[in-house]
Amino acid sequence: MSDLENAVSGAACENAIEVKNLTKKYDGFTLDDISFAVPRGSIMGFIGQNGAGKSTTIKAILNIIKTDGGQIRLLGMDHIKDELKVKEQIAAVFDECPFHDSFKAKQLSIMFQGIYETWDEKLFYQYMDRFGLPRNKKIGKFSKGMKMKIQIATALSHGAKLLIMDEATTGLDPVVRNEILDIFREYLSDDTNSILMSSHITSDLDKIADSVTFIDKGKILLTGYKDDILESHAMIRCSQADFDKMEKADFVSARKNDFCVDVMVSDRAAVKRKYTWADLEKTNLEEIMLFYVNKEKKEWS
Amino acid sequence: MKMRRLGCLLYRELYLSRKSLLTNGVMALSIMILGILVLLSAKHGNLALIPEEYKEAVEEIIFMFSAFLPIYACVAFAISLVESWQFECDRKWKLFRKTIPVSGCEYILVKYILLFAAMGLAIPLSALYMWCSDLIAGTNETGMSIQCILVILLFFMCYSQVFQIFILLFGSMDRAAIAIAILSTVSMIFGFDLLLRDDKLLLGADMMLNDLFASFASFLPQVTAVFLVTTVVSFFLSVKLYERREK
Secondary structure: OOHHHHHHHOOOOOEEEEEEEEEEEEOOEEEEEEEEEEEOOOEEEEEOOOOOOHHHHHHHHOOOEOOOEEEEEEOOEEOOOOHHHHHHOEEEEEOOOOOOOOOOHHHHHHHHHHHOOOOOHHHHHHHHHHOOOOOOOOHHHOOHHHHHHHHHHHHHOOOOOEEEEEOOOOOOOHHHHHHHHHHHHHHOOOOOOEEEEEEOOHHHHHHHOOEEEEEEOOEEEEEEEHHHHHHHOEEEEEOHHHHHOOOHHHOOEEEEOOOOEEEEEOOHHHHHHHOOOOOEEOOOHHHHHHHHHOOOOOEEO | OOHHHHHHHHHHHHHHOHHHHHHHHHHHHHHHHHHHHHHHHHHHOHHHHOOHHHHHHHHHHHHHHHHHHHHHHHHHHHHHHHHHHHHHHOHHHHHHHOOOOOOHHHHHHHHHHHHHHHHHHHHHHHHHHHHHHHHHHOOOOHHHHHHHHHHHHHHHHHHHHHHHHHHHHHOOHHHHHHHHHHHHHHHHHHHHHHHHOOOOOOOOOOOOHHHHHHHHHOOHHHHHHHHHHHHHHHHHHHHHHHHOOEO
C-alpha cells in the first residue's frame, strides 16, 4: 500500500481532504465510487478532460450538490455536519470571478470582514498591492487575470487552511499563471496549508503538484504522488514488430502512427526486466493522462 | 448569529440596491413635492380659478391622484430593495455563496430586515404627506389615510416577499417577473371583484375620495393577517430554498 493509499484510508496522516466512495448519478453520467485524499501540507492536482467529473467532485466536496453516497471529510470534519465550521477554514476559487461587478476592493473587504471571523484587511490590501490590482477600480472592469488574482487575494486573506480551485488557471496567460503558482508555493510553505487544484493544464501541475489524481468518465484512473507516478511510468517508442511481442497486460495503452508505436507502461522496472530491448523514455502528466483516457481502447491512433 | 456578520451583509444589500433606492427615493420626494404644489394651486392658485360647475369633480381627481401617487412612490421606494435579489440569480455568485460560512437564516434575515426597515420609513413618509395634504385641503382624513397607506404597503410587501420566493425558486429574475405578473393579474381580478361588491362604493362620477379610502381601509385586518402569514411562511421558505443543494 503506497503512502497516498494509506492517506486515503486515513492511516498515514491527517488529511486535508478525504473522499471515500463518493457516488453521484446524473442522466448519462455517474461519478462512480471515487476515493482519494489530499494530505495536509500538500497540493494535489485533479486532472481530467472536460466532462470527466472534476467540477462535480469539487461541488460535492463543497456541499453544493447532493450526493448519492460516500463520505467527505475536510480538515478532519464532516463536510455537511460541520459545514459552517469547515467553510470558515476553506476557500474556493472558480474559473469565473463570482464577485459583483460594481464592487471595488473596499466593498469586498467590508463584506468579507463580516463573513469571515479571521478576515485580515491589512493582508488583503497587501495582496492587492502585490498583485498590482487597483483599489478604486470596479471588479467588472478588471481583466480575466486580475479577476483571478482578486479571488486568490480574498481566498488567502482569511487564513484558509485549504484552497479548492476549480479550473482556476484556465484561460490565463503563462505569465499570470506562473505568478499564481509562485503564490501557491509561498502559501504551501506553511505545512498546515493544502490545495486541491483541478485543471486540464497539466504543465502547471507538473511544476507544482505533490500528488495527482486522474479522473475520467466519473472514475478515478490513477491517484498517487506525482514523483512516484512519473518514476513508475515510462514511454516506449518501438516498431510494430516489437509492439506485437508485448503482452496487453504490460502496458496502459498504445498510440499507433505510420512510423512507430508509442507505448505507455505503468511499471517501468518490471517492463525493463521483461523487455530488455525496450528503450524507456521519461514521460509527463499530459502524456500519462492521454494514455489512461484511452486505456479501454488499448490501441489508438 | 453574529451582529458583525449581519452588519456587513446589510452593507452588501444596501450597496447593491443603492441606485434603485436613490432613484425611487428621489422620485417619491419629487412626487410628494409636486403633489403639495398641485394641492396648493387647487386651493389658492390657478387651479382654483376653474369654473364652479367643474370645480368639485376636478378637485376630487386632483386630491385622489395627489393622495395616492406619493403612496405608490413610497411603496416603490420600499420594494426597490428587491433589486438586490437579482444578484442571487447570478450563476457565479450562487455557486460562490455556498462556499462561504453564512447560514441561510442569516442571509435571508438580512434581506427581511432591510425590507421592513424600508417599509418602516415609507409609512411615516406617506403619513406626513397625507397630514400636509389634509392641512392644505382643510380636511381631516389623516387617520383614515394611514390605514389606507398600511393596506397598500402591506399588500405590496406581500407581493415583494412572494417575488423573492419566485426569484429563489426559479433562479431567474425574468421567470420570477412572469410568475408575479400572472399572480398579480389573477389577484387584481379578484380584488376588483371584492371592491365592486361593496355597496357603499359607487364607481363613477359620484365616487367620493372618502368612500374609496374607507373601502380600502376596511380591508386592513384581512391584509394584515395575510401579511403576517406571508411573512412567516415566505421567510422559512426562503431559508429552505437558499439552503437547497443542487441535484
